[in-house]
Structures are given as structure tokens and as C-alpha cells.
Amino acid sequence: MKIHSLSYEDLETGWKIENVQFGELNLLVGASGVGKTMILKAIMVLKELINHKPNRAIKWNIRFEYMPNHEFLWGGQTQLSYSTLHDGYFEEEYFKHFGKESIERNREGVITHNGNTIRHLNQSISVLNLIEGYGSLLARAGFRQLRLIDSSVIRYFEKVPVHRLDSLMEAYYKSRNTDRNFTEDPLQAHKAFYDIMNEGAIAMLYYMQKKEQEVFKEVKQELNSIFPNINDVIVTNEIRDQSQDKGKYFKLYFKESEVNKWIPAENTSSGVLKTLLILSGIYGGERGSVLLIDEVENSLGVNCINQLISSLVMSDQDFQFIMTSHHPYVMNHISHSNWKLVTRKDNEVNVQDVDELIDFDKSKQESFIQLVQLEQFHTGVTK
Numbered sequence: 001m002k003i004h005s006l007s008y009e010d011l012e013t014g015w016k017i018e019n020v021q022f023g024e025l026n027l028l029v030g031a032s033g034v035g036k037t038m039i040l041k042a043i044m045v046l047k048e049l050i051n052h053k054p055n056r057a058i059k060w061n062i063r064f065e066y067m068p069n070h071e072f073l074w075g076g077q078t079q080l081s082y083s084t085l086h087d088g089y090f091e092e093e094y095f096k097h098f099g100k101e102s103i104e105r106n107r108e109g110v111i112t113h114n115g116n117t118i119r120h121l122n123q124s125i126s127v128l129n130l131i132e133g134y135g136s137l138l139a140r141a142g143f144r145q146l147r148l149i150d151s152s153v154i155r156y157f158e159k160v161p162v163h164r165l166d167s168l169m170e171a172y173y174k175s176r177n178t179d180r181n182f183t184e185d186p187l188q189a190h191k192a193f194y195d196i197m198n199e200g201a202i203a204m205l206y207y208m209q210k211k212e213q214e215v216f217k218e219v220k221q222e223l224n225s226i227f228p229n230i231n232d233v234i235v236t237n238e239i240r241d242q243s244q245d246k247g248k249y250f251k252l253y254f255k256e257s258e259v260n261k262w263i264p265a266e267n268t269s270s271g272v273l274k275t276l277l278i279l280s281g282i283y284g285g286e287r288g289s290v291l292l293i294d295e296v297e298n299s300l301g302v303n304c305i306n307q308l309i310s311s312l313v314m315s316d317q318d319f320q321f322i323m324t325s326h327h328p329y330v331m332n333h334i335s336h337s338n339w340k341l342v343t344r345k346d347n348e349v350n351v352q353d354v355d356e357l358i359d360f361d362k363s364k365q366e367s368f369i370q371l372v373q374l375e376q377f378h379t380g381v382t383k
Contacts, residue, residue, distance in 0.1 A: 001142035001290050002320050004063040004071075008042040011057035011077075013347070017042055020340075020351040025313065027334050028324045028351070029371070030342035031380030035349035036324040039342070040148060040292045043322075046074075047143045053124045054078035054088030066142030066288070071098045074128070074139065076105070089123040097135025103127045144194040145289040147281055151298050153274045156201040157265040159249035162237050165203055168196045169210065193286070201277050202252050202265075206235040208284050219276070219283050222311060226304045227272055231255045234262070270299040275308055282315050290320045297327035309333040328368060336367045341374075345382040 002024075008017040017039055028036040046062060061075035076093030093105040104112045105127055111118045113131050121130050128136045149156070175189040196207050208216040220233050232255035237248070253262040254272070265273060281291050296312075297305055309330055312321060325331065331339065339354035358370040371377055 001145045001288055002065045003043065003290060003322070004065065005061075006039070006043065006063075007061040007075075008039075008045075009059040011059060011079075015347045015349070017349045018351070021353075022320070022322060023338065024320055025334065025338045026320075026322045027331065027339050028322070028342050029326070029331065029339055029354075029377075031378060032326075034342045034344045034380035036342045037150075037294050038349060039351070040150075040294055040322065040324065043146065043292060044148050047146050049078070050126050050128050050140055050143055054080070054090065056080070056088065064139075064142060066138050066145075070135075070138055072096065072135065072139050072142075073098070087124070090126060093127050095127055095136065095139070097133070097138070101133050101135035103131050103133070103136070141190050144190065145286060146292065147197070147285065147289065148292040148294070149274070149277055149281065150294040153270050153277060153299060154266065156277055157252055157273055158200055158202070159251045160199055160202050160206075161249055165196075165199065165206060165250055168192075168199065168203070169207070172196060172207075190286075197285075201273075201280060202235055202250055204280050204284050205233070205252065205276075206250055208280070209235050212284075215283050219279050222279050222283075223272070223276055226275055226307050229256050229258075230272060231257050233276070271301060271304065274299045275304060278308060279311065282311060282317065282319070285317065285319065287318045288320075289317070290322065293321065293323040296323045296325050297330050302329055305329045306333060331368055336371075339371070341371070341377060343376045343380050343382040348382070350382045 003022050005022065006017065006020045009015070015035070015038065017035065020039060028039060030036060042060075045056070045058065046060060057079050059077045061073070063071070063073050065071045073096040074094070077091045078088050079091045081087045081089065090105060091107055093103075095101075095103040102112075102114055105123075109119070109121070109123050111121055111127060111130070113133070128139055172189075172192040172195075175192040196203050205216070205219075208219065223233065224230055234253050234255075235250055236253065237250050252265040254265070254268050255262055278291075278293065278296075281289070285291070296309070300308065305327065306329060310333060313334060323330075336358070337355055341352050341354050341357065343350050343352070354371060357374060358367050376382065
């Protein structure tokens with residue numbers, strides 16, 4: 001999936017994200033509180049909206065592509081019912097698979113699919129789940145490729161029940177018996193793969209450990225090059241500490257040099273966990289995935305920022321990265337042509353390519369100095 005543009009408005013709070021244009025690599029920079037994290041969260045809200053009943057009143061428009069020659073536009077407006085603030089419905093919705101399919105839902109609940117009128121369909125479910133067209137299937141597959149990594153690192157490493165992960169792995173094996181490239185039934189296999197990924201980092205690492213040993217080895221080698229004291233990583237349901245899980249859960253353990261016992265994830269530094277999480281996303285995700293990383297430098301020391309950012313930038317997996325940061329070390333390793341300055345005026349969030357504001361003929365260091373000297377970089381206020 002590749003996101004080309006996004007507009008988003010929270011109708012309850014009045015917060016609005018103006019039309020944001022995205023490239024392959026995007027570094028959102030700017031003052032604290034201007035809405036950088038809000039942009040990432042808005043994208044994830046839309047991912048949830050495809051498969052769940054609306055739980056907030058929003059207005060949105062997102063343009064994206066999935067696979068070659070498949071471009072989409074999806075937008076609309078949701079509202080909350082008067083009876084409860086947690087039950088929402090789609091007031092309006094439209095979906096276009098350019099050159100192939102068109103779906104519209106009006107305020108009366110009437111849905112038009114390629115010119116054919118359909119009535120009385122559930123208004124609490126997106127048309128992407130109501131209409132089983134090839135375009136809507138591809139769009140859902142594309143949104144599965146979205147992953148967010150935020151500052152709450154440890155929650156991604158929660159232990160996973162053995163029976164749960166084993167059943168997901170069995171479903172995956174049944175859906176395909178080759179690699180992660182498309183097979184005869186690509187969308188079923190795609191869903192089975194992401195059902196595992198959505199269980200968290202431990203499930204993702206277990207999948208690599210079982211199914212893609214060479215990829216898992218690369219992840220461990222890269223982690224070791226950043227943290228030389230980490231010699232090995234394993235996901236297992238064997239009892240390797242004093243926990244009382246009795247083998248009912250899969251857990252993640254690290255082996256450090258000079259330390260005899262395996263160390264559980266909860267006793268490992270957040271910097272190691274965040275690095276492993278990002279590396280797993282790079283090496284373990286499908287080609288064309290979208291990785292959203294909020295404040296990429298959080299929990300990371302200068303000893304690992306440089307190498308980790310280099311791994312992101314040099315990835316050959318055809319990923320799209322949308323990241324937020326304040327850190328000069330991060331900005332130093334990402335071309336200033338990928339910097340996007342986020343500002344706001346009242347409740348309106350604006351994003352502007354930095355190359356429209358500074359002189360790109362100068363060095364990266366001089367460009368950074370120019371950026372931090374901009375009034376809107378410090379104040380966060382849109383001019």
C-alpha cells in the first residue's frame with residue numbers, strides 16, 4: 001500500500017488535518033503539540049473504520065494505491081447516534097477504484113454500486129465490507145499493511161496464548177504453502193498472514209522463527225550489530241524464568257553475553273525492544289507495507305539511532321515510511337527533501353514540504369539550521 005494524500009476532520013473536537021501529500025519516505029517535523037502524532041492516529045482510525053462500527057464522528061478523504069495499477073479514493077462522514085456516544089453510523093461514504101469500480105452511500109442510506117442501486121444495507125458497516133467487489137477486497141488488503149509503532153513499546157511484546165497462536169499459524173499454513181508473494185488465493189492468504197502480525201511482536205517473531213528462519217537470522221544479526229551484548233533472541237513456550245505460565249504462553253527471551261540465564265522481554269531495555277520491533281517490521285512485513293513510527297528516537301540512545309535510521313532508509317522492501325521526530329540525529333540521516341513541516345492555526349493542522357521553505361542548494365547541516373530558525377518551526381503556528 002502507498003498513501004498518496006489524506007484529509008481528516010474530527011467533527012466532535014473540530015480538529016482538522018488539511019490535505020497532506022505523502023511520498024515514499026516522510027519525516028514529519030515541527031513544534032510539540034502541532035499535530036504530528038494526530039496524523040498517524042488519523043490513519044489508524046481509518047484502518048479500524050473499515051472493519052468496525054464507527055465510534056466517533058469524523059470526515060475523511062484518503063487516496064492510496066495497492067499493487068501496480070490499482071489506485072483508490074475512499075472518503076465520507078460518520079456520525080454518532082443520539083442514544084449512545086459509542087454507536088455510530090456512516091452518514092455518507094464513497095469509494096472509487098479508478099477505472100474499475102465506484103460505490104456511493106448517501107444520507108438516506110441508499111448505496112449505488114457501479115450505477116446499480118442497493119437499499120437497506122447496514123449503515124454501521126463500511127461499504128468496503130458490504131460490497132464484495134474486487135476493488136473493496138484489494139482496499140481492505142492494503143489497509144492490513146498499515147502498522148503503527150508508538151512510544152508504548154512494551155505493549156507490543158505481551159505474551160501470546162499458545163492455543164491462539166497455534167491456531168493462527170495453522171490457518172496460515174492452510175491458506176498457502178509457498179512464500180508471502182501472491183498465490184492462487186492471495187487475499188485469503190494475505191488475511192491469514194496479517195491475522196498473525198496483528199497479534200503483536202511476539203507473534204510476528206514466532207512466525208519468522210518458524211517459517212522464515214533466514215529472515216529471523218537477519219533480524220538477530222542486525223540487532224546484534226546495534227546492541228553487541230545481545231547474542232540471541234528466541235520465542236518459546238518453554239519455562240526459562242520463574243514465571244507461573246507453565247508453558248501456556250509464548251514469550252520472548254534475550255541472551256546477553258556474560259549472562260547465563262535467558263532474559264524475558266519485560267526485563268529488557270525499551271531501547272532494545274523498540275529496535276527489535278522496528279527491525280521486525282522492516283524484515284518481516286510484506287513488500288509495499290506502510291510503517292508509521294511516532295517519535296522514532298524515543299527510548300533510543302545516540303549509539304543506535306544512526307544505524308537504525310540507516311536500516312530504515314536503505315530498506316529494499318518497497319515500504320512507505322511516515323515518521324515523526326524532533327531529533328537532529330534522525331534528521332541528519334534522512335534527506336531534507338523528505339522533511340515535512342507540521343504547523344497549525346487554531347484547530348487546523350497543515351503540512352508543508354520543507355523544500356518550499358529553505359534553500360536546498362546548501363548542505364544538510366545548513367538546511368537543518370535554516371529549518372530550526374524558521375518562526376513556524378519554533379511556534380508551530382501556520383503563517
